[in-house]
Amino acid sequence: MVKFLYLLPRAISALESRMTTVSKPHAGAPAHGSAPARLDLRASTGGGIFEYAPAPESVRPEIAERYGLFIDGSFVEPRSGNHFATINPANEQQLSLIADANAADVDAAVQAARNALPAWSALPGKERGKYLYRIARRIQERARELAVLETMDGGKPIKESRDVDIPLAAAHFFYHAGWADKLGYALPGRTPRPIGVCGQIIPWNFPLLMASWKIAPALACGNTVVLKPAETTSLTALRLAEICQEVGLPKGVVNIVTGAGETGAAIVEHDDINKIAFTGSTAVGRHIAKATAATNKRLTLELGGKSANIIFEDASLDQAVEGIIEGIYFNQGHVCCAGSRLFVQESVLDRVIDKLTDRLASLRVGDPLDKNTDVGAINSKEQLGTINKFLDAGKAEGATMHDVCRSDLPAKGYWCKPCFFTGVQPSHTIARDEIFGPVLAVMSFRTPDEAISRANNSPYGLAAGVWTDKGSKIFDVAAKLDAGIVWLNTYNKFDPTSPFGGYKESGFGREGGRHGLMAYLES
């Protein structure tokens, strides 16, 4: 599994351990503010010791001036006649023009998928699987180009698209390829059949990875798909369409329609779609659930979260702080399972905040194409506005914002320095609502029961983290948390074999693993 944030911090820890032999505060001494002669790493990060030369990614993938829709195996001009611009959020430059699919375009895509369904679902599983293996290989072979494109279109650091998004996208196709001829083992005692035409709507935070999460299991199970990427991040999905052409995937099995909310609505409302799979906000998910209520469409929803990351006093605090960082600042916090509510046991609160402050100060925010960048650009102007509103609400409602990151922000582009709030009450907006940005709400607790009840006090239930070195405690707490994924002494790890999905208002259904197949099979 990939390590998400490359810790130049590792260098810091090493240095810190050397330094602290000189000026280590006494164990148990109040750490906050009163440690004697403690070397302030925050001051040094901007000043020379950790100066990095720029290390920009040199590959520049070809980007067409404009793109059509991928319907029935070909790129076609949209019937709508409209295109919209997609921009690089790190410099606000236009990258390309993306077709804006209307209801007629969606209808053409659904018809193509419907026509392709009988032959595709009748294909022996082993043959279907081979197409998926081919796609996986091509994603690997074109990984660098895809990673750069992902970073340019979405703003995420190149080391994350290179080491997380693209390898995992390939892994999802590899994993599901092997299921195609083994579906009888997935549902023992039952006879699995494909559902039919699947409408799939994905978000902008992991564009190619989400496309792979959706397409790979659907195809392995013998379905055909109409997929809509998010309007700010269409480029890698369109590259995936090219890959489908390259590997000779039968026409109409995968159709990619680009556009915004109206395109999505046309998919949700289309009569000839058998299943809707949606990843995105809880508000839109609720709308989809209502809009499909009178139909027989199957539905899986992977929605929002406000996941709790719980640090007990007997945790390894250095590791826990790395976990906090990975939990909330990975991918600029644009992660549905982000550990956005931090609960720290009261006895170690000051120490954790101190360490978190040091660590956050050293995070490098900036050019997403620079290989040393830890935190990239916010995906869109709109999302930046949303995050800023939450920051204002946090301050207005009385929490204290810790804006300790020392990076200088580029002049152009959409940027938000990673930060955290203390003095947060459970009723505060920043403790309740999903921000989808690099903003952490820090709260404290005294007992395990209190941690559990406060963590569960949320309409969401996607993920949680627990940090303690006590084995029995960690499994007891894990069992009692209302969350579909629980990371123990780790956070934000993903794998195609590991089912992903939430409790409560974080949606229903799972993606990945044997369980994820059930979302694409009738039995």
Place this chain on the structure above:
Amino acid sequence: MSQRLPIPKTYKLAIGGKFPRTESGRTISVNDASNNLVAHVCQGSRKDIRDAVEAAGKAHKGWSSSTAYLRGQILYRLAEMMEGKREELSKAIGAGDEGEVDASIDRVVHFAGWTDKYQQVIGSTNPVAGPYHNFTIPFSMGVVGVLSPDEPSLLGLISLVLPVIASGNTCVVLASESNPIPSMVLAEAMATSDLPGGVVNTITGFRDELVEHFATHRGIIAIHAAGISADHRTALREGSADNFKRVTIRDDVPFADDTQCEGVGWIEPFVELKTIWHPSAC
């Protein structure tokens, strides 16, 4: 001697291990095929559903954390109690045929046996590409709303309720509208079995009035229904969208057919999968 005058029973609701009357004070007459009065049942209300959901919610913690072995024993005990009430159940069904009672008892036995097995069938260890121990286990969801079909009045209800409670959920059941009496005889069997109060709460009344309240109650996390109209289906799904209830509606179920009405596929919709990661390298 004159012929003895029989005493027709008024069935009450079953909520939280008690048998209260509906708070609304309303009753419905149940007549047999020849239109003779058989009994009165309560015409349950929105407030009764609220009380039942509260009772089911309170019972969930204990029931879901009891051992799987114990849940199996208790459900098997329920089958024993039903066996002792065969005649009464059969009479309540009104067909004079004990086939449905037999099938119902056998279905209870089937799901009693699942309580300590579905976890191994549904759960998994997951071979992630890294030094992590990763596994998926099913947990109960909470309070499930069960909407029973009119027919078969007992077997339909049993088939919908047992997979729900076998997996540690508690439930609020709306009984068959055309013949609610078997559901109340069953409730009496449950009260004398070891099933904790509040695990199964039974309401009698009209779907037209109550479906909407099942759909919109935020304390209900899932719905298991069969034999409902298209309008009720839509109402259930629309109302359920607010808190994302997991809705399972079964059409045209041949309840007498074991191959189609038993098995882990009936339990799966009522468990929530939790996937747990832990590093396995030091």
